[in-house]
Amino acid sequence: MRYAMRLFAAGVAVSAGVVAGEALAGERVFHVLAVEPKGTAQAAKEPFPVEKLPAGSGYVLKAPDTKGDWQVSAYVFQPAQIFVRKGDGVTLHFVGINGAAHTITVEGYQAQAVKLRRGAVQTVRFKADKAGVFRIGCKEHPPSMNGELIVSE
Numbered sequence: 001m002r003y004a005m006r007l008f009a010a011g012v013a014v015s016a017g018v019v020a021g022e023a024l025a026g027e028r029v030f031h032v033l034a035v036e037p038k039g040t041a042q043a044a045k046e047p048f049p050v051e052k053l054p055a056g057s058g059y060v061l062k063a064p065d066t067k068g069d070w071q072v073s074a075y076v077f078q079p080a081q082i083f084v085r086k087g088d089g090v091t092l093h094f095v096g097i098n099g100a101a102h103t104i105t106v107e108g109y110q111a112q113a114v115k116l117r118r119g120a121v122q123t124v125r126f127k128a129d130k131a132g133v134f135r136i137g138c139k140e141h142p143p144s145m146n147g148e149l150i151v152s153e
């Protein structure tokens with residue numbers, strides 16, 4: 001038993017070293033989901049808002065139905081911020097979960113927009129060769145479907 005505990009402790013130490021060490025440096029892979037979080041309410045309990053949401057099809061506000069249920073949602077990327085270091089190889093797998101289509105660009109790093117359909121994956125690969133903050137945007141769903149690629153020195 002004591003021997004097994006030592007082996008377990010050694011295994012943990014090795015694993016922690018791999019996670020914190022060189023194994024992750026240099027090549028970064030992210031799965032970025034195109035999703036639409038929704039909130040639903042009953043008009044009798046929560047009145048339908050009179051304020052308008054920011055313009056653009058990224059926000060969706062549905063008026064109360066015959067039962068009095070109303071809904072609000074927004075299209076977003078999850079995660080919305082991608083942090084890498086200059087010199088890293090970056091792979092972004094965009095995954096279509098909600099919304100029929102998204103035209104996605106990574107400003108500063110991607111020559112052509114990719115068309116993402118629901119249930120599909122579109123992959124963008126590049127080397128992060130310049131530092132800064134670069135917008136990840138969707139043409140169909142401004143202003144909420146925005147992300148940032150943050151490249152540090």
Ligand SMILES: [Cu+2]
Pocket residue numbers: 034075099101102103138139140141145
């Ligand atoms: Cu979109």
